[in-house]
Amino acid sequence: MQRGNIFDYKNYLYFKLAVVMILLAFAAFMLFEPAVGHYGGSWIGYGLGVISAVMVLWMAWYGVRKRRYRSAGTTQGWLSAHIYLGTALTVIVTLHSGFHFGFNIHTLAYGLLLVVVVSGFFGNYTYMIYPRQMTENMGEDSLDGLLLRIAEADKLARQIALLMPDDINDIVTHACRSTFIGVGLLEQLRGFQPNCPSALAVQKLTTMGNHLSTDQRKLHRELYSIMVRRQSLVKRARQDLMYRSRLGFWLYFHVPFAVALLVAMTAHIIAVFFYW
């Protein structure tokens, strides 16, 4: 049994490979300078360009590979290679360009590549920190379980609130009706609702118990504890949705930009050969 994460997979095999690739590319770049200076069309530029194009295609193939469950080997190894070699790719592509940039399809492809790689870095960051926090937040509970318990608390709170004065009933009803959990992407990513009615209800209920009759006071205490419990459940459910959405959000950049990169790269290659 071997436990390692995607970064230290097989004792940093792909990290080492990426470093070797970068060093080789740099060495070639330094040692062989064409008479006209470095640019994509020199033979060293073409060489690096061909390597980069193959690497881009291979990176994109990861999307297919990870869903081909019958293929041999582990997806973990592929992801580790995807991360390290993808990072090395930015260096190789930069050397391929010979630092010539402009408003054209070539630089567009370069820019798209950078967006893809940077969004990937963000993905790595989320993979490193959120899984642990998610477990701490949820324990053995599932999101469905939490939502069910919130619904139960809602029902109970509203029943008790019916026996209370109108102002308390209004607050509780409002809290139950207007609390939203993960409605809309922005709210999911933020992980909270501005002026959350549940939090406001707990805050207001704290001070509202003074003018009540003895019977109602007992009910008020019960209602209060239900609302506090409910609020913490709401908070946990929102946190969980926040982690989930953050773990997946970066892919909305990574994948579409990768497809755009494939298109731009094809255009770049055709253009280069057309104007040869």
Next chain:
Amino acid sequence: MALVSGRRRAGTVKARTRCVLIETPRRVMQKLINSVQSMRNILNEVAIKSVVQICIGLSLSGDELNDLAKHAILKSYAAGEDLFHEGDEADGLYLIQSGSVTVSRMIGGKEVVLFYVAAGNYVGEMSLVSGEPRYATVRAAIATEAVLIDAGRMRDIIARNPEIRSALDARFLQHLQEQERRQQQGTTSDNTGTIGNQATPSNLISFLIQQGVGEATDVLLIDESLCIRCNHCEQACSDTHGGATRLDRDAGPIYANIRVPTSCRHCEHPHCMKDCPPDAIHRAPHGEVYIDDSCIGCGNCQQNCPYDVIQMAVVHEQPEPSLWQMLLGIRPQPEIIEGGAKVAVKCDMCKDITGGPVCVRACPVGAALRVNPEELLSYAGSTPGEARLLGSDEN
């Protein structure tokens, strides 16, 4: 040995010449053992001899072995019953024939599990070597059978065979060292005052034993500190197994960062096999417990499984997604088949797929692991494995 212990075959048997063998199914054999006394006696004697050879690796002469087998006592223990207690007088060496045991000591007024020992190993040699009272309590983790060789006889053998003496001595020292280290871990977590929440290997063993991992031969664990909740494990399982996933990643108890998801553990003595009318549940040579095509969908196995890992489902081939669908992660619409018969489905450890379990191989971050509890919890392999599991090598 494997028949009695329910674990994987201890060795490989190859035909050297052309030969014809008669195979008696495991279930039939066990019925026979349970109902015919003389059959049981013969098998017990053979089992005792083989357990002596496997456990101690003795190169005893035939006579010595026969003598040993004749005087050895086969003892059965229910789950949770003590084989012996810390401080007891040493009565002999216990060779574990089937089941598994935990070794624990009282540390700081609290019982701390030090080791987990599975069938095919022995316990109780420490006091035998030193002549002192029992160092630790040994308790059956599940229903266990052990062969007891009494202390006097064992000392005789040791006196006659110096290589056994040195082997036992070496093991004694190794255990002493290991115990010392574990106790240190126990006490350091004591000092922090929150032993209940401390993720020490001892607590991990107790937790896993509580989850029934003691009777497992192969169990799926999820490292929640790595898991990105992508569900590729479940998806891979369902895509390669007729559209019904055999694991529930999201359900199952957690200890520290380790989750035991709802997934088959391929028990030593599978509860599901107990009452299968068409005898459709078998054990493959590598230990995988699987259900064949003759399942009639009666649901007995589902009810008998204490871990809820068997479900009734309609199995049908999955459409292969196109290249673009795979690249963009779009799922093809499954064909809805009306009136398909439900059959029992469970994890078969991907025995027919080259490369091994797809749930583990499909995990992009390496959070899904399949472990053999013997390797994970036993004397030799435990320490680095558990430390890695609990992430103590990090940060």
